[in-house]
Every structure is written in structure tokens, then in C-alpha cells.
Amino acid sequence: MADLATPDTAPVDPANWTCPAPLRDQPVVVMGHGGGGALSAELIEQVFAPAYGNPTLAALTDSAVLGLGGARLAFSTDSYVVRPLFFPGGCLGDLAVNGTVNDLAMSGARPTHLSAAFILEEGVELAVVERVARAMGDAARAAGVTIATGDTKVVESGHGDGVYVTTAGVGLVPEGVDIRPQRARPGDAVLVSGPIGLHGVAVLSVREGLEFGVEITSDTAPLADLVAAMLAVTPDLHVLRDPTRGGLGASLNEIARASGTGVRLRERAVPVPDEVANACGFLGLDPLYVANEGRLVAFVPAEHAEAVLAAMRAHPRGTGAAHIGECVADHPGMVVVATALGGTRVLDLPLGEQLPRIC
Amino acid sequence: MCLAVPGKVVSIDHRADPLTGLIDFGGVQKQACLEYLPDIRVGEYVIVHVGFALQRLDEESARASLELFGQLGLLEEEFGDAWEQAARQESGTEAR
Amino acid sequence: MKYIDEFNDPALARRLLDEIHATVTRPWALMEVCGGQTHSIIRHGIDQLLPEQVELIHGPGCPVCVTPLDVIDKALEIAARPDVVFCSFGDMLRVPGTGRDLFRVKGEGGDVRVVYSPLDAVELARRLPDRQVVFFAIGFETTAPANAMAVHQARRLGLANFSLLVSHVRVPPAIEAIMAAPACRVQGFLAAGHVCSVMGTAEYPDLAERHRVSIVVTGFEPLDILEGVRRAVHQLERGEHRVENAYPRAVRDQGNPAAVRMIEEVFEVTDRNWRGIGRIPASGWRLSDAFRAYDAEHRFDVTGIRTEEPAVCRAGDVLQGLIKPTECAAFGTACTPRTPLGATMVSNEGACAAYYLYRRMTDSPAPQGARIPREEVNPVG
Numbered sequence: 001m002a003d004l005a006t007p008d009t010a011p012v013d014p015a016n017w018t019c020p021a022p023l024r025d026q027p028v029v030v031m032g033h034g035g036g037g038a039l040s041a042e043l044i045e046q047v048f049a050p051a052y053g054n055p056t057l058a059a060l061t062d063s064a065v066l067g068l069g070g071a072r073l074a075f076s077t078d079s080y081v082v083r084p085l086f087f088p089g090g091c092l093g094d095l096a097v098n099g100t101v102n103d104l105a106m107s108g109a110r111p112t113h114l115s116a117a118f119i120l121e122e123g124v125e126l127a128v129v130e131r132v133a134r135a136m137g138d139a140a141r142a143a144g145v146t147i148a149t150g151d152t153k154v155v156e157s158g159h160g161d162g163v164y165v166t167t168a169g170v171g172l173v174p175e176g177v178d179i180r181p182q183r184a185r186p187g188d189a190v191l192v193s194g195p196i197g198l199h200g201v202a203v204l205s206v207r208e209g210l211e212f213g214v215e216i217t218s219d220t221a222p223l224a225d226l227v228a229a230m231l232a233v234t235p236d237l238h239v240l241r242d243p244t245r246g247g248l249g250a251s252l253n254e255i256a257r258a259s260g261t262g263v264r265l266r267e268r269a270v271p272v273p274d275e276v277a278n279a280c281g282f283l284g285l286d287p288l289y290v291a292n293e294g295r296l297v298a299f300v301p302a303e304h305a306e307a308v309l310a311a312m313r314a315h316p317r318g319t320g321a322a323h324i325g326e327c328v329a330d331h332p333g334m335v336v337v338a339t340a341l342g343g344t345r346v347l348d349l350p351l352g353e354q355l356p357r358i359c
Numbered sequence: 360m361c362l363a364v365p366g367k368v369v370s371i372d373h374r375a376d377p378l379t380g381l382i383d384f385g386g387v388q389k390q391a392c393l394e395y396l397p398d399i400r401v402g403e404y405v406i407v408h409v410g411f412a413l414q415r416l417d418e419e420s421a422r423a424s425l426e427l428f429g430q431l432g433l434l435e436e437e438f439g440d441a442w443e444q445a446a447r448q449e450s451g452t453e454a455r
Numbered sequence: 456m457k458y459i460d461e462f463n464d465p466a467l468a469r470r471l472l473d474e475i476h477a478t479v480t481r482p483w484a485l486m487e488v489c490g491g492q493t494h495s496i497i498r499h500g501i502d503q504l505l506p507e508q509v510e511l512i513h514g515p516g517c518p519v520c521v522t523p524l525d526v527i528d529k530a531l532e533i534a535a536r537p538d539v540v541f542c543s544f545g546d547m548l549r550v551p552g553t554g555r556d557l558f559r560v561k562g563e564g565g566d567v568r569v570v571y572s573p574l575d576a577v578e579l580a581r582r583l584p585d586r587q588v589v590f591f592a593i594g595f596e597t598t599a600p601a602n603a604m605a606v607h608q609a610r611r612l613g614l615a616n617f618s619l620l621v622s623h624v625r626v627p628p629a630i631e632a633i634m635a636a637p638a639c640r641v642q643g644f645l646a647a648g649h650v651c652s653v654m655g656t657a658e659y660p661d662l663a664e665r666h667r668v669s670i671v672v673t674g675f676e677p678l679d680i681l682e683g684v685r686r687a688v689h690q691l692e693r694g695e696h697r698v699e700n701a702y703p704r705a706v707r708d709q710g711n712p713a714a715v716r717m718i719e720e721v722f723e724v725t726d727r728n729w730r731g732i733g734r735i736p737a738s739g740w741r742l743s744d745a746f747r748a749y750d751a752e753h754r755f756d757v758t759g760i761r762t763e764e765p766a767v768c769r770a771g772d773v774l775q776g777l778i779k780p781t782e783c784a785a786f787g788t789a790c791t792p793r794t795p796l797g798a799t800m801v802s803n804e805g806a807c808a809a810y811y812l813y814r815r816m817t818d819s820p821a822p823q824g825a826r827i828p829r830e831e832v833n834p835v836g
Contacts, residue, residue: 028562213388278385343500346812355545359490361491365458385456395714410572411601414652420703428467431474
């Protein structure tokens with residue numbers, strides 16, 4: 001083949017074309033394992049689930065629902081690491097409370113009590129710890145939960161990133177409520193409680209080396225009240241999820257996979273604030289994969305969709321709620337977006353963290 | 360190679376070396392190097408890639424392009440055959 | 456955002472599409488050169504809206520695809536050194552070298568940082584005088600002015616601890632190489648708009664004439680891409696082979712002279728290996744003699760790294776439009792998005808991944824064949 005090339009160009013030998021493939025079988029932990037995407041899912045499926053092996057964990061819900069002493073207890077834990085610790089609209093402390101409150105609320109529970117465990121790095125200013133703790137106290141009061149127990153450890157300078165917080169929480173699930181990803185059914189309406197991407201963009205805007213000016217703040221907020229308002233319309237909500245790391249795209253993929261249904265999203269119906277779209281535009285990110293800390297996505301039986309949407313919009317945490325798509329029987333396990341132009345694209349589970357790109 | 364977006368020059372720091380300006384991308388503001396467009400003025404639009412303004416955005420050309428797109432097909436529509444023709448094409452090619 | 460939203464308008468897109476549908480009478484194979492254009496095509500589902508006869512071949516215009524393995528290995532070697540802060544655009548972190556990638560080096564303790572601009576790396580070098588700051592200068596003509604300015608600034612500031620690992624490539628020699636391939640099917644190119652914003656269009660008329668190929672300088676928003684396709688199809692249907700500028704708001708014929716001057720001061724043209732394609736004469740840039748002191752390959756003595764690229768997949772054939780992804784024996788079996796053998800299966804906009812995902816969605820083999828009834832895909836109204 002080479003002899004056919006013109007003298008002034010190199011031969012293109014297609015047989016020798018090799019292209020890069022990502023290394024999926026990482027022998028060490030990489031940042032993507034914490035990104036809420038495919039790598040996180042693999043870590044759980046391949047390491048944690050086999051090691052712990054029990055049906056409660058196998059449900060892979062945001063919080064576990066346990067039968068205890070005649071009551072149904074929702075139980076959840078989460079660790080919080082964010083850089084920088086303080087960002088427009090909140091701080092690590094707000095996330096640590098609201099995140100766990102929301103994980104509980106996503107099973108329909110009314111959260112009541114949290115624990116808080118701090119890992120502090122030697123040398124961190126006490127004033128910083130105090131600011132985080134105060135934010136946690138304020139957030140707990142706002143969410144109507146009690147921080148009932150806690151712990152503190154200190155690691156040597158250089159072995160931590162200032163402050164890490166782990167919270168766990170419990171709450172009671174009302175009678176007749178059964179909310180989990182497996183319950184998504186073809187025909188369900190897919191609702192989102194407000195504009196997406198605000199938290200992720202707010203944090204990026206103050207991240208070292210990336211700083212940009214934007215007048216938006218994190219959406220961090222507790223959602224248990226909003227869920228209660230939705231449950232007042234009907235206890236038969238099928239799925240709730242708070243699209244944190246990995247954004248709406250990761251949450252919808254998890255639901256589609258867990259339920260064996262497809263999700264069809266209408267791109268133009270998804271509320272993306274201009275600033276989020278524009279920040280994502282110059283960084284090369286997809287808003288559908290950007291983190292939220294005060295939003296939920298709901299799969300609701302079609303007959304209740306309108307009433308639930310109205311209840312969401314009537315609630316202060318859901319004024320921007322929108323009906324963004326449908327659960328379908330086609331393409332099980334996949335999320336397909338109908339683009340504004342009239343085409344479609346497959347919205348896959350992100351691999352790991354999104355990074356600014358140039359291409 | 361190609362992620363470059365249009366933004367509006369908000370301010371220019373003429374003392375900076377290299378020449379730097381603040382660019383507004385629809386409510387998102389970021390500094391960019393203006394060294395390659397030394398005569399750019401506040402209020403003009405530039406195409407920015409990895410923190411560098413690479414080219415002035417010609418607003419007149421943008422308007423002309425959009426105007427052209429808006430006029431496409433109008434001539435044929437007067438003769439009433441564009442949609443029919445498109446429909447014929449669809450039915451021929453869009454069978455699943 | 457102004458000058459983005461207008462060029463996403465669904466009603467105008469419909470007009471362009473109708474015009475393309477009305478113009479095309481037989482099959483045409485167009486290659487969009489730039490990965491950014493491929494991204495936009497997949498992101499908006501543009502390929503499904505075009506007439507069946509218009510085939511878009513996703514070209515090799517993405518540094519992730521074409522940066523050769525030995526350069527990646529050099530990057531990994533340098534990034535793993537304890538005295539080094541290795542700075543890169545986010546794109547390159549997941550590109551595997553021999554057995555590992557930059558994410559892995561970071562996981563093993565390497566100081567690898569993602570920067571938005573090459574000037575951020577220069578600033579790091581200023582702030583960390585005790586560390587060696589290396590910037591991974593990859594990309595096409597669009598990125599070259601930025602990377603050139605970074606090393607220019609480093610010299611002006613006297614930053615001896617700053618260097619570049621350069622793997623710059625140029626588009627026109629790649630078009631030349633693709634057209635010279637014996638089985639080449641490409642009849643028209645959508646040339647990369649932002650490359651031309653910098654370099655202008657002077658290099659293209661000769662290519663168009665010699666290879667009898669239409670070249671339309673094309674932008675990145677949906678209407679830009681459709682306009683590029685419309686003009687290319689219009690030319691081809693009339694048997695014309697010209698260079699046209701369908702992205703005049705960002706491209707002047709002469710490019711950006713100040714940027715070109717800086718590129719010519721800092722870089723010099725050199726032969727480059729393209730991953731999978733092989734060596735293409737005069738297809739890249741390296742630091743010129745005046746800036747050789749800032750060459751990381753010499754500073755860290757990695758010039759000796761030579762890596763053989765194993766032939767594992769037919770992504771090269773796919774990228775040149777010689778075969779469809781489904782014609783590769785590994786497609787869907789050994790090679791899936793979960794276990795990709797080639798770059799075209801890696802990201803969602805890769806040709807193979809797009810085919811794979813659509814097949815899963817429709818049980819139909821190809822995105823352009825997998826059409827969805829119009830009423831379903833066109834909620835635009």
C-alpha cells in the first residue's frame with residue numbers, strides 16, 4: 001500500500017491505526033472512582049458489594065430502608081470532601097447536613113437524627129472548623145434534624161485536605177411509601193425540582209486555577225419538606241434521586257439500569273440557567289453531568305404527574321420544577337435525549353469526573 | 360483543538376504584559392490574553408480558546424449568515440414544491 | 456449566549472436541512488476534520504437529520520486520538536518525577552500510554568494538574584520556583600498561539616523552571632495524507648473553523664484543486680455545521696471543488712497575522728507521527744532553536760523513549776471512512792465502550808461508540824440507518 005502514496009506525503013496505512021483506549025482496570029484508586037460515574041459504580045459493584053454481600057446493600061439506593069421494631073427506618077451515610085471548603089452559596093458544612101438529609105428523603109423518609117464525624121488536618125485554623133460547624137448547626141435546624149452524636153480525629157499535616165466530614169442519618173419512612181429506583185415503570189413522568197448545575201458551577205468558579213466570575217450560588221438545600229409535599233399528593237411516587245456527583249445524567253442512568261426501563265429526555269424541557277450553560281460552554285462540560293446539591297429527580301405515575309408537579313412548584317424548594325421526560329419500555333437501561341434540533345443522542349453514564357477540555 | 364467560544368470584551372488592562380482583558384460569556388466572566396488582537400476595543404466580541412482571544416467576531420458576518428439561513432427555501436416555497444420535494448425524500452429515505 | 460444561541464435556532468436548522476434534502480441527488484462522503492465538530496454533530500443528533508445520502512466521516516482532528524504513544528509515554532515518565540509539576544489540558548489525562556495514564560500517575564503520587572490556559576502553567580512556575588513545571592503542549596493550530604505565548608512569557612520572566620513537552624500537529628498535511636490514501640472515499644471536507652481563525656485559508660485552494668475535493672471552512676454550532684454541509688453538497692452536486700468560508704464571523708482569509716508571527720517565532724515545522732496514521736512530513740511543530748532550552752524532552756532526557764504501537768483495532772479505517780464500524784471484526788464483541796480497543800469507541804462522539812450506542816437503542820446497526828419517525832424526533836414545531 002505504501003508505494004501508492006504520492007511522494008510528498010506519508011503513506012496512510014489503515015492497518016496500523018491504533019487509538020488510545022482508557023485504562024478501566026485501574027490497579028490504584030484514581031479521582032474518577034469518587035466521581036459518581038461508571039468508575040464509582042464499578043468500585044461498589046466489584047469491591048464493596050461482594051465484600052459486604054447482603055440484599056439491603058444490593059438495592060444500591062441512596063439510603064437503606066430497614067424494618068426495625070415495627071418501624072421502617074431509613075439509614076444513610078456520606079462523606080464530604082470539597083475544595084475549596086467555602087464556595088458561593090455554602091460550605092462543606094451545608095453539604096454534610098443537606099446531603100445526608102436528602103439521601104434519606106429520597107426514600108421518602110422524614111429525616112430526624114444525624115451523626116457528624118470530623119477528620120481534621122493538623123494546622124487547620126480553628127476558626128475554619130468553627131465556621132463549618134456553625135454552618136452544620138444552621139443547616140440542621142433549617143432541615144429540622146438533630147445532630148445527635150459525633151467524633152473527631154486529627155491527621156498529620158499533609159495527610160488531609162483541611163477538613164473532611166462524614167455524616168450518617170436516620171429517618172422514618174411513612175406507611176405505604178415504597179420509593180426506590182427499581183420501581184420506575186414505562187409511562188412514568190420524569191420531573192426535576194428546579195434548574196440544574198448551579199452547585200457544580202459555583203464550586204468550579206472558585207476552584208484554584210479555574211476561577212471565573214459568575215453571579216450564581218450553590219443550590220445546596222434540604223429537600224425533605226419538598227418530598228413531604230409531593231407525598232401529600234400521592235404516596236405512590238416511584239423513584240426519587242438527588243442528582244449530586246455525576247449530575248442528572250448519572251442519576252437517570254442509574255435509575256434506567258436498576259429498573260430495566262429506558263428514559264427519554266426532552267433537552268429543551270430541562271431547566272439549565274444561562275450562566276450554567278455558558279460556563280459549561282467555555283469549559284467544555286455537559287450541564288447534564290454537573291453536580292447539584294438541592295435538586296431531586298422524580299419518577300411519578302403519569303396520572304399523578306400534573307398534581308405532583310403543581311405541588312412541587314407551590315413549594316419554595318421546587319418553584320422551578322419541570323416535566324423533562326418519560327420513562328419508556330424502549331432501549332432498556334439507556335437514557336436517550338431528544339435534542340432541540342429534533343435529533344437524538346444517547347446520554348451515557350459518565351466515566352468519572354468531568355474535566356475542562358479543549359477539543 | 361477547537362473549543363472556542365464568543366465573548367464580549369468588558370475591559371482591557373493596557374498595562375498587563377501580555378495584554379489582558381476581561382471577557383463576558385453571557386454572565387460568566389474570565390480573563391483572556393488579548394495580545395493577538397492588539398487593536399480590539401471594549402464592547403467588541405472575540406473568539407476565545409484556552410484563555411486567548413484568537414479572532415475578532417465579525418458581527419456583520421454573523422447577521423448576514425443568519426439572514427441567509429432565514430431566506431433559504433423561500434424562493435422554492437413560492438412555487439410550492441420545496442416541502443413536497445422534501446416529503447418525497449423523507450418517505451423514500453426515512454423508512455426504519 | 457450571544458452568537459451561540461442564534462446559531463442553535465431549530466427553525467433555521469429546519470430551513471438548512473430542507474435545503475440540503477432538496478439539493479442532494481446522490482451519495483456524498485464528507486469528512487468533518489475537527490473533533491469539536493464531531494462532538495457537536497453527536498451532541499445535537501445532526502447526523503440523523505441529514506439525508507441518507509450525506510455521510511459524515513468523523514476525521515482525525517482530535518489531539519486525544521492522534522498524539523503518538525511515545526509522546527504519551529514521555530509525558531508519563533516526566534510527570535512521575537518527584538521534582539515535576541506536570542500541567543495538562545483535561546483532555547489528555549485519560550489518554551493511555553503503555554500500561555498507564557496521567558490519572559494513574561497522579562494516583563501514584565505524581566503532581567499532575569489540569570489547567571485551563573497554558574499561561575496558568577507559567578504562573579505556577581513563577582509561584583513554585585523550586586519545582587520544575589512542565590506543560591503538555593498538544594493540539595492543532597488553534598492551540599499553538601497560546602502555547603507559543605506561554606514559552607515566550609516564560610523566557611521574558613526568566614523562568615528557568617518552565618518547559619514544554621511539545622506534540623503540535625497541523626491540519627493541511629493531514630488532509631493531504633488522507634486524500635493520498637489509495638482507498639480514500641472523502642469527497643468534501645468541513646475544514647476546522649478555529650484552525651482557520653488562526654491560520655487563514657491560504658493553504659487550502661491548492662489541496663482542493665489537486666485532489667478535486669470541496670473544502671468548506673465550517674464552524675461548530677448546529678447551524679454552522681449544517682451550512683458547511685449545505686455548501687459542500689451544493690458544490691459537489693455541481694461538480695465543483697472550491698474552498699468556501701462558511702464561518703465568516705470567525706475566519707478571515709489571512710487568519711490572525713499576529714498569532715501566526717508568534718507561532719513562527721517560537722516553533723518550527725517538523726515531521727510528526729500521528730497515532731495510527733504514521734509519519735506525515737511537515738505535519739507538526741517543535742520548538743525553534745531560540746526556544747530549544749525550554750524543550751522538556753531534552754531537559755528530562757526522555758528523547759530515547761521509543762514505543763511500538765501495537766495494531767489492535769481498525770479505528771484508522773473508520774476515521775478515514777474506509778469501513779463502517781460494524782465492519783470491524785472486534786466491533787461489539789471484543790470492543791465495546793466498556794472495553795474499547797480504539798479511540799473511536801472511547802468517547803460518546805467516537806464513530807464506533809456512536810454506532811454501538813445506537814445499535815443498543817434501536818437494534819439497528821448504524822446511526823444513519825437508525826431513523827426515528829419524524830413526529831418523534833421533531834418536537835420543534
